[in-house]
Amino acid sequence: MTEASILPLAAVLVSAVAMCLIIASYRYPNVREGWSVVAALTKFGIVASMLPGVMEGTTYYWSLSESLGVEFLAGIDFVLRADPLGMLFAMLASFLWIFTSFYAAGYMRGLDEHAQTRFFAAFAASLSTAIGIAFSGNLVTIFIFYELLSLVTYPLVAHNEDNEARIAGRKYLTYTFFGGGVFLLAGTVLVYWLTSSADPAGNAHLAFESGGIEMLAEAAAADPAIAQAAFYLLIAGFGVKAAVMPLHSWLADAMVAPTPVSGLLHAVAVVKSGAFGVARVILEVFGPGLIHDLPLNVPAIGEVGLNVPVAILAAFTLTAASIIAMRKDHLKRRLAFSTTAQLSYIVLGLSMLHPYAILGALFHIPAHAFGKLTLFFCAGAVHVETHTDYVSEMAGIGKRMPLTMSAFAIGAAGMAGMPLIAGFVSKFYMLIGSGSVGGGYWIFAAALILSGILNIAYLWPVVYTAFFESEDRHDAKPVLEFPPGGKRESYFADDEYATDGGEKPDSGHPQPAGDDDESESKGAGTPTELDDDEYEYAVDKYPSDHTASDDDHTDDGHDDTHNDAHDDHDDHHHGGPPASGWARHTPFSESTWLILVPISIIATGAVTLGVVPDYAVFLDLATYIVEGVFGVESFDELRGRSLAEALEVINE
Amino acid sequence: MSNLAELLPALLIAAPILLATVPIVLGLRFDRTGWSVAAITTTALFAATAYLAAAVYETGRVVHVLGGWGEPQGIGIELVADEFSVLIALLVTVTAAAVLAYTRTGGPRGNTFYTGYLLLVGGLLGLSMTGDVFNMFVFLEIVGLATYAMIASGDGPESAVAALKYLILGTLGASMYLIGVGFLFMATGALNMDVLGEAIPQIADNGGSDLTLLRAAFAFIFVGFALKVAQWPLHSWQPDAYQHAPDGVTPVIAALVSTVSAYALGRIMYNVFGPEFLTATPYLTEIVVTVGAVSVLAGSTLAVIQRDVKRMFAYSSVSQFGLIVVAYGLVTQTAFVGAVIHLIGHGVIKAGLFIGAGVVAVGYGARTVDEYAGLASNRPFAAGSIALLLIALIGIPPSAGFIGKWYIAVGAVEAELWPIAIVIFLSTMLTLAYSARLLEKMYFTPATGVDSPHPAGVATDGGRAGAVSIGMLGILIVTAIVAIGLGFAGGAFFEWLEPFTSEVFN
Amino acid sequence: MIDAAVDVLTTRYAYALMFVVMGIGMYMMIANENLVKKLIGVNLFQTAIFLFFVAVAYVEGGDAPIVPADPNPGELAMASPLPHVIVLTAIVVGIALTAVGLALLVRIYAEYGTLREDTLREVRADE
Known part of the structure; x- marks a missing residue:
C-alpha cells in the first residue's frame, strides 16, 4: 500500500530550512544552536510519525511530478519514499542528530572554534541530504542526494582551514565525487539504458522494488555483461562512502574534522549512506536472486555469483582495517579504521545474501552507529577537556574523565561484539547467516570471528591505559x-x-x-x-592509505608539518597529562553537561539495543525489510533454510 | 498563427541592428543614452521572443520568408523559428538583457559600446533564426565583427592584440565555412536548409562525385565551426579573448557567441546533413567525437593550471563545448537533447561565472586564483553565488549542468561508445579539479596579508572605482539561482524539443 | 593518373588556381611576422574563396546573368546569378572585416610602437 504524503519531503526539508535559519541568525549563537536542536527534534518527530504506518505496510511517498507537475528528467521522477529500509536509516540518523546537536554545541564552544555558523549550517544540510538518501525512491534521486551529501560535508572536513584540512578536503572531494559522480552515475545510466531497452514501451525503471527491479532482471538475462558492469559500478559508487578497500583512505584523513562531524557523519550519516546504498543496490535494485544467479566467469574458478567478489573485498577490508587500526596512535584515526572495518561487516553481511546475514547486516547499521558514536563522543570529550589525541598519552586519564572513559569501554565492547551490547546481536545473526550458507562461506565466518578478536586488540588497550595505568x-x-x-x-x-x-x-x-x-x-x-x-x-x-597523502603533501610543497597518522608527536600537538598528572574528577565535573548527557544517552542506547533488541524498533524494522525482500509473511518461514532454499522463496 | 508571430523573426533581427545606430545618433547630443536604448531594446526583444516561443509552442514552426520570395521554395531567404531556434533566441535575449544590469555601473561605457552590443544581439538572433546556409555566414560575420570590436573596447593594449588574434582566426573559421557552403551549393544547387535537407539523402544514395563534394563540404564546415566554437587544437584565440575583454563584455561573449556558433553547427549537422548522412559517412562521427573528447580532456587540463580566473573559465569553456561536440557526434536523440540543454545550461552558468569574476575584480581587486583567498568572508554573496555556479558547472544535481550531462551520458551509452562514455563520466572529475581549486581558495584559505597587485576598483574598462552596484551583485545571484533552478527542467526541455528531435531522427 | 591530373588542370584550372591562392593567403596568415601582412593574407584567402564562387557559377558559353530586354528571349545560357550575389555580399563583409582589423592594427601600433609579432611578443613579455 502506498500513500501520497508530504511527510518524507518535510523530513528532508526541515534541516534545509534550519540551515537557512542558522545562517540568518549567525549573530546569536544561542538562537543558532537552538535552531539546530529544534530542527533535530522536528525531524525526528516527522520521521517517527511515519513509523507506525510503515510497520503496518504503508509506504509514504512524495513525487515531484505528481505534486508539482515537474518531470525531473525525461521518464524519471523525483521521488521521496518512506519504505522500511529507508525508515531504518532515517530513524537512526534523525534520532542520533538530536544528541549530536547538543554535543556539537558543547564541543564547538568548548574549543572556541571559528566559523561555527558555517559548521552548524553544513551540519544541518548534511542531515537533510542524509535523510534524502534514506527516503530516495529511485536511483536518480539517491544519486542527487548522494552528490549533495558529498558537497555539504566538504566544508566540515576542511573546517580547520589549515593545510592538513585542505589536503584532507581535496582527498575527500576526489574520492567521494569519483564514487558518486563517476561510478554511481555511470551505474545509474547503465541501469537506465538496460531497463529502457528491455521494456517494450521504452520506459526506464529506476524505482527501487523490494527484491529487485523486475525489468532489470529481464534485461540482465539478455545482456549479462552490462548488468554486471552496472552492478559493480553501483557497488563501487556506494562502496567509496562505505570505505570498502581500496577506496577507504579518505576516511582516516577526514578525521581532521571536528569530532561531532567524525562522530555523526563519518561514523553514521555519511559512511552509512554508503552502506545503505549498497543495501539498496543488493536488496532493491538487483535483488539477491539476480545477484546470485547472474554468473560471473572467473578464470580458474568457474562461475560464481556477483556477490562473491564483493564479499571477499569486504572480508579483506574488515580484517586488514582492524590490523591497521592497532598501529594508529591517534585515537580518532584508530576509530576511523575501526569504522572502516565495521562498515565492511555490513557490506559483507549484505553480500552473503542469506536472510540471516542480511538481517544481521541491517541491524549492524544502528548497532554500530550507537557504539561508534559513543566512542567518537568520548574521543571528542577527551580532546575538548585535555587536548589529548594520542592513545599513548592517555595513561591514567580514567580518573580525569571517569564517565567518558566508562562509556568508551561500553562502546568498545560493542565494537568487539560482546554480548549485552548492540554489536553482539548483529554479529550473531551474521555468523548464523554465514554458517547457514555453507560451502566456502566458512571463510567469511572466520573473518568475522578474527576481526572480533582484533577489535578487542585495538580498543581494549585504550580502556586499559585509561583506567589501569598511571601517568x-x-x-x-x-x-x-x-x-x-x-x-x-x-x-x-x-x-x-x-x-x-x-x-x-x-x-x-x-x-x-x-x-x-x-x-x-x-x-x-x-x-x-x-x-x-x-x-x-x-x-x-596498503598503498592507497599512504602514498596518496604523501603525494598531496609534496604537491603542496610549502608545509612540512603535515600531520600523518604515524607521525606521533608532531609539533602542533599539545596533549598529554599536565605536569602534575591528571586531576581527579567526579563524573559530574569532568566536562559540561552538553557533552556528558549525549554520551550517556548514546551509550545507554547501545546497551539497550544489545539487551532488549526486540523492544528497540530497529530489529523489527530490519526483520520487516528482510521479509519484504524475500517476499515472505513472517521471518519464521526463512528460519533454518540454506541460501539456495531461501533464494527459492524469492522466486516463488 | 497570428500575422505578428510570422513577422517577428524578421523584426527580431532587424530591430536591434537598426536600433544600433540610435546610440550613436543620440550620442551627438546626449552623453549617456546607450544603456537606456540597449536596455529597452533587449527587454522588448525578450518579450517578443517569448511571444514567438508561445506561438511556436501552439502551432509549431513559424517561417518568415524575406521579401515574400516564397515560391519556388528555396529561392528566398527564410527565417525559421522552431523549438530549437526559439530556445537559443530566448537564451540570447535573456542573457543580453541581464548582462546590462552589470554593465550599467560595471562598464564598459560609451554609446559606441552599446551600438556594438545591439549589433551583436542582432547578429546572434539572426544566426539562430536563419534558415539559409549563406545567410548564416553573413550573420556569423556580423557576430564576429561585433565581438572583435567589443573585445577591443578594453582599456589595456592587450585587448587589441587579443581581438586581432580572434579576428584572424575567426575570419579563417568563417571562410572555411563559406568554402563548405560553396561545395554544398555545387553538389545541390541550393542554399536553403530545408531544400538541402531533402536533397542530401538522395545524393548520398546516388553516390558519385556529388557525394565527395558533400563530404568535403562537411569537412570544411566542421573545421570552420570547430574554430568558432574553440575546439582543441583550434581554441587558442579563446583564452586571450576572454581574459582581455572588458569584464562587462566577457559574460555576453562567453555565454552567447560560442554557444550560438555551436548551435549553428548542430543546425547544420542535423537539419542540413541529417543523422543518416552523419552515420553513413565513414569515420565522420568518430572524428567529431574524438575532437570533442580531446577538447574535454585538454580544456580541463589546461584550466587546472591557469592562474588567472577568467582564463581558467575560458579553458573550461573549451572543455564544456567539447562535451557538446561529443554529444553531436553521438547521433542519438537523447544525446542531441543533452547537447541543446548543455548549450543553454553552460551559457547561463558561464555568463554567471564571468559576471562573478567581474564583480570580484571590481569589488575585491582579485583576478588570479590565489587572490581569491578569503573571498567567502569578505564578499559572502559574491562568493556564494560563484560557488553555486561552480557546483552547477561540475554537474552536481540539481543544476543545469547535471541535466545536460545526464542526457549526453545516456546518449553515449545508447550509442554504445564506451570510451566516450568514460570520458563523459570522467569529465565530472576534471571539472571538479579546477572548480574545487577555486572553491577551496574562496572558502578554506584565509586571506593573505599580501596586497593584491591589482588595487581594488581599477576595472580594465574604466568602470566606477570600487563600486559594485546592487544590479551587478543582484544579477550574479539571480544567475546562480537560475542555474540551479534549471536543474528541475530536465523533463520540460526534453518535452519541448520532442517535436523537433522526433522529426530529425525519424 | 597523369592524364587525370592534366584533365583536371585543363578543365578545372580555376579551382586549382583558387586553392593555390588560398594556400598562399593561409601561409601568410600563419607564417608572416608582420601583422599588416597577416591581414593581407586574410584578404587573399577570402578573395580566393570569392573567385571560387565565381568559377562555380560559370556555365560554359553563358552570358552575364542580366535580365534581357526581350520579354521572350528563348533559350539562354547564363551564368548562375546566385553565387554572384553571394560574392557581392561576402565582399562587403570582407571589407568590414578588413576595416576592423586595420583599426585594431592602428591601436596596437599606438600602444606598442610595432607591428611585428615577434617584437610584440618581446614587448609583452617584458611587461
Whole structure:
C-alpha cells in the first residue's frame, strides 16, 4: 500500500530550512544552536510519525511530478519514499542528530572554534541530504542526494582551514565525487539504458522494488555483461562512502574534522549512506536472486555469483582495517579504521545474501552507529577537556574523565561484539547467516570471528591505559612503539614522564600481566610486528592509505608539518597529562553537561539495543525489510533454510 | 498563427541592428543614452521572443520568408523559428538583457559600446533564426565583427592584440565555412536548409562525385565551426579573448557567441546533413567525437593550471563545448537533447561565472586564483553565488549542468561508445579539479596579508572605482539561482524539443 | 593518373588556381611576422574563396546573368546569378572585416610602437 504524503519531503526539508535559519541568525549563537536542536527534534518527530504506518505496510511517498507537475528528467521522477529500509536509516540518523546537536554545541564552544555558523549550517544540510538518501525512491534521486551529501560535508572536513584540512578536503572531494559522480552515475545510466531497452514501451525503471527491479532482471538475462558492469559500478559508487578497500583512505584523513562531524557523519550519516546504498543496490535494485544467479566467469574458478567478489573485498577490508587500526596512535584515526572495518561487516553481511546475514547486516547499521558514536563522543570529550589525541598519552586519564572513559569501554565492547551490547546481536545473526550458507562461506565466518578478536586488540588497550595505568608508570605500546618482536623492557623509557628525577623506568621491572595479554592478543600472526618501519610497511601493504597523502603533501610543497597518522608527536600537538598528572574528577565535573548527557544517552542506547533488541524498533524494522525482500509473511518461514532454499522463496 | 508571430523573426533581427545606430545618433547630443536604448531594446526583444516561443509552442514552426520570395521554395531567404531556434533566441535575449544590469555601473561605457552590443544581439538572433546556409555566414560575420570590436573596447593594449588574434582566426573559421557552403551549393544547387535537407539523402544514395563534394563540404564546415566554437587544437584565440575583454563584455561573449556558433553547427549537422548522412559517412562521427573528447580532456587540463580566473573559465569553456561536440557526434536523440540543454545550461552558468569574476575584480581587486583567498568572508554573496555556479558547472544535481550531462551520458551509452562514455563520466572529475581549486581558495584559505597587485576598483574598462552596484551583485545571484533552478527542467526541455528531435531522427 | 591530373588542370584550372591562392593567403596568415601582412593574407584567402564562387557559377558559353530586354528571349545560357550575389555580399563583409582589423592594427601600433609579432611578443613579455 502506498500513500501520497508530504511527510518524507518535510523530513528532508526541515534541516534545509534550519540551515537557512542558522545562517540568518549567525549573530546569536544561542538562537543558532537552538535552531539546530529544534530542527533535530522536528525531524525526528516527522520521521517517527511515519513509523507506525510503515510497520503496518504503508509506504509514504512524495513525487515531484505528481505534486508539482515537474518531470525531473525525461521518464524519471523525483521521488521521496518512506519504505522500511529507508525508515531504518532515517530513524537512526534523525534520532542520533538530536544528541549530536547538543554535543556539537558543547564541543564547538568548548574549543572556541571559528566559523561555527558555517559548521552548524553544513551540519544541518548534511542531515537533510542524509535523510534524502534514506527516503530516495529511485536511483536518480539517491544519486542527487548522494552528490549533495558529498558537497555539504566538504566544508566540515576542511573546517580547520589549515593545510592538513585542505589536503584532507581535496582527498575527500576526489574520492567521494569519483564514487558518486563517476561510478554511481555511470551505474545509474547503465541501469537506465538496460531497463529502457528491455521494456517494450521504452520506459526506464529506476524505482527501487523490494527484491529487485523486475525489468532489470529481464534485461540482465539478455545482456549479462552490462548488468554486471552496472552492478559493480553501483557497488563501487556506494562502496567509496562505505570505505570498502581500496577506496577507504579518505576516511582516516577526514578525521581532521571536528569530532561531532567524525562522530555523526563519518561514523553514521555519511559512511552509512554508503552502506545503505549498497543495501539498496543488493536488496532493491538487483535483488539477491539476480545477484546470485547472474554468473560471473572467473578464470580458474568457474562461475560464481556477483556477490562473491564483493564479499571477499569486504572480508579483506574488515580484517586488514582492524590490523591497521592497532598501529594508529591517534585515537580518532584508530576509530576511523575501526569504522572502516565495521562498515565492511555490513557490506559483507549484505553480500552473503542469506536472510540471516542480511538481517544481521541491517541491524549492524544502528548497532554500530550507537557504539561508534559513543566512542567518537568520548574521543571528542577527551580532546575538548585535555587536548589529548594520542592513545599513548592517555595513561591514567580514567580518573580525569571517569564517565567518558566508562562509556568508551561500553562502546568498545560493542565494537568487539560482546554480548549485552548492540554489536553482539548483529554479529550473531551474521555468523548464523554465514554458517547457514555453507560451502566456502566458512571463510567469511572466520573473518568475522578474527576481526572480533582484533577489535578487542585495538580498543581494549585504550580502556586499559585509561583506567589501569598511571601517568608516570605505564606500559609501552609494543605494537606502536617497539621494533618487531618487542624489547625486553616493558616500561616506556621516556624522560618526559620521569618528572621527579627519580627512578627511570628500566628493564628491571617485572612485566605486568596486562602487557602480556596485550602482546599475545595482538602478537600472534599479525604482520604488524614483522616490520619496524611502519611507514614503509604501510606503503607496501596498503598503498592507497599512504602514498596518496604523501603525494598531496609534496604537491603542496610549502608545509612540512603535515600531520600523518604515524607521525606521533608532531609539533602542533599539545596533549598529554599536565605536569602534575591528571586531576581527579567526579563524573559530574569532568566536562559540561552538553557533552556528558549525549554520551550517556548514546551509550545507554547501545546497551539497550544489545539487551532488549526486540523492544528497540530497529530489529523489527530490519526483520520487516528482510521479509519484504524475500517476499515472505513472517521471518519464521526463512528460519533454518540454506541460501539456495531461501533464494527459492524469492522466486516463488 | 497570428500575422505578428510570422513577422517577428524578421523584426527580431532587424530591430536591434537598426536600433544600433540610435546610440550613436543620440550620442551627438546626449552623453549617456546607450544603456537606456540597449536596455529597452533587449527587454522588448525578450518579450517578443517569448511571444514567438508561445506561438511556436501552439502551432509549431513559424517561417518568415524575406521579401515574400516564397515560391519556388528555396529561392528566398527564410527565417525559421522552431523549438530549437526559439530556445537559443530566448537564451540570447535573456542573457543580453541581464548582462546590462552589470554593465550599467560595471562598464564598459560609451554609446559606441552599446551600438556594438545591439549589433551583436542582432547578429546572434539572426544566426539562430536563419534558415539559409549563406545567410548564416553573413550573420556569423556580423557576430564576429561585433565581438572583435567589443573585445577591443578594453582599456589595456592587450585587448587589441587579443581581438586581432580572434579576428584572424575567426575570419579563417568563417571562410572555411563559406568554402563548405560553396561545395554544398555545387553538389545541390541550393542554399536553403530545408531544400538541402531533402536533397542530401538522395545524393548520398546516388553516390558519385556529388557525394565527395558533400563530404568535403562537411569537412570544411566542421573545421570552420570547430574554430568558432574553440575546439582543441583550434581554441587558442579563446583564452586571450576572454581574459582581455572588458569584464562587462566577457559574460555576453562567453555565454552567447560560442554557444550560438555551436548551435549553428548542430543546425547544420542535423537539419542540413541529417543523422543518416552523419552515420553513413565513414569515420565522420568518430572524428567529431574524438575532437570533442580531446577538447574535454585538454580544456580541463589546461584550466587546472591557469592562474588567472577568467582564463581558467575560458579553458573550461573549451572543455564544456567539447562535451557538446561529443554529444553531436553521438547521433542519438537523447544525446542531441543533452547537447541543446548543455548549450543553454553552460551559457547561463558561464555568463554567471564571468559576471562573478567581474564583480570580484571590481569589488575585491582579485583576478588570479590565489587572490581569491578569503573571498567567502569578505564578499559572502559574491562568493556564494560563484560557488553555486561552480557546483552547477561540475554537474552536481540539481543544476543545469547535471541535466545536460545526464542526457549526453545516456546518449553515449545508447550509442554504445564506451570510451566516450568514460570520458563523459570522467569529465565530472576534471571539472571538479579546477572548480574545487577555486572553491577551496574562496572558502578554506584565509586571506593573505599580501596586497593584491591589482588595487581594488581599477576595472580594465574604466568602470566606477570600487563600486559594485546592487544590479551587478543582484544579477550574479539571480544567475546562480537560475542555474540551479534549471536543474528541475530536465523533463520540460526534453518535452519541448520532442517535436523537433522526433522529426530529425525519424 | 597523369592524364587525370592534366584533365583536371585543363578543365578545372580555376579551382586549382583558387586553392593555390588560398594556400598562399593561409601561409601568410600563419607564417608572416608582420601583422599588416597577416591581414593581407586574410584578404587573399577570402578573395580566393570569392573567385571560387565565381568559377562555380560559370556555365560554359553563358552570358552575364542580366535580365534581357526581350520579354521572350528563348533559350539562354547564363551564368548562375546566385553565387554572384553571394560574392557581392561576402565582399562587403570582407571589407568590414578588413576595416576592423586595420583599426585594431592602428591601436596596437599606438600602444606598442610595432607591428611585428615577434617584437610584440618581446614587448609583452617584458611587461
